[in-house]
Each structure stands twice: as C-alpha cells, then as structure tokens.
Amino acid sequence: DMYQLLESHLPPGFMEKEEIDKKTVMRSNWKKLVLQALSRTDELSKTQIGFKRRLIADVTNFKSDVIQFRQDFINNGPMVQGLAPMDAVDRLSRFREELRIRERKYDLYRGGEELFALPHQNYPDLETTRKEIKLASQLFDLYVDVIRTINDWKLMPWISVSDSMEEMKSAMESYAGRCKKLPGRLRSYDSFDQLRKEIDDFQIILPLLEELSKDSIKVRHWEEVMEICEMRFDVIGNPDFKLQSTRS
Secondary structure (H helix, E strand, C coil): CHHHHHHHHCCCCCCCHHHHHHHHHHHHHHHHHHHHHHHHHHHHHHHHHHHHHHHHHHHHHHHHHHHHHHHHHHHHCCCCCCCCHHHHHHHHHHHHHHHHHHHHHHHHHHHHHHHCCCCCCCCHHHHHHHHHHHHHHHHHHHHHHHHHHHHHHHCCEHHHHHHHHHHHHHHHHHHHHHHHCCCHHHHHCHHHHHHHHHHHHHHHHHHHHHHHCCCCCCHHHHHHHHHHHCCCCCCCCCCCCEHHHHHC
C-alpha cells in the first residue's frame, strides 16, 4: 500500500507519531473489513445453496401438483358431459382461480431458475389445461351473458317493452352471431345446445312480444292470447306487469 511504498524509500522517523497511530488504526480497520467481507461471502454462499435446494424441491413438488391439477380438471372440470350449464360455470370459476395460482408459482420458479442458472422446466399439462380453460370460457362466458341479459329483461315493466324492442333484437342477434362463431370443439357439449336453445327461444318470441307491445293492441287481443295460452295475464292498466309474466 502507500505507507509501505513510503517506508521503503524514506529514512526512519519521516512520519510523526500522530500519522503512525492513524496508519495503525487504518490497517486494523482494513483487516477487520476484509474478514467481515469474507464472512459475509461465506454466509451468502451457504444461503444461496439453501435457496437453490429449496427451489429444486419446490419445482419437483410443483411438477406433481400440475399433474394432479390436470387430472382433476379432466375428471371434475367444466367440460364434463352432462353438467348443468350453471354448474359448469361454477366449476370454470374454480379452475380459473386455481390456474392463476399455479401460473404465479410458475413465474416465481422460472425467475428462480434464471437467478441460479438452472435449466427451465416445462409443464405441458399446465399449458394444455390453460388452453382448455380458455376454450371453455368462450362458451360459458357467453352463456352467462345471455342468461343475465334475459333475466334483466324479464324484470322489465311491460310498458317499457316497446321502447326496448330494438335493443333486445340487436342484443339477441349479437349473441346468436357469437354462438355461431364458437369453435367446433364446443358444439358437442350439452351446454352448447342449451345456450343455443336459450337464444333461439327468445328470438322466436321476440316478434310476438313486439306485436303485443304495440299501442294498437286491445283488450280483446289479450283475451285471445290468454285463451290460446290457457293463462291469465293482468296486463291491462297494470303498471307492475313485467315481461316475465308473459313467459310463465
């Protein structure tokens, strides 16, 4: 260091006592710093080894978990034949959340593999399940949209039906178009048939609802409808009469 260089070229006594004391303290502090750095390096190395082992163990467990998750989806997922559509919707919601949890783990472990220069692991079952959940979402998200819309309309006061008719026809045409564009793989499922039936049934009655909501409709017309349907509708002069009352 600098002091060694000076001491080798200058005669003894060139430094004052105060300077010598500073040099002694500085050398002592430097040695302590070096020892502390070596100790910390050793601690970090041991900690790194521990984290690396933990990561490898977690990845191994994650592989097993992904396989079990895949099997659970096959046996109990939303695409199991014979499920009622809303039961399938509930299952889809559950598996979406479980997929999100596993995707967060996947990202965490992948970051750890990069940190420790470990080879990235592949999870084909996770990717397959992700694609199938995305596929199922196209069917059941549309189903939920259709059912919620129809249920909202059922609560509509009859006096508002005429003003809302164009909106209803446009919405059902949009739903029918989305249904037709669903991937062919979804058409073999019971829920697809029920979705299409909900749309078709409402489109069939829309022209009748449109006619009945016109101002030209008289009491005798409603009497004829009630006779054909073998039902009684308290619609004339009743502000509480709802659209759902015609579909009871």
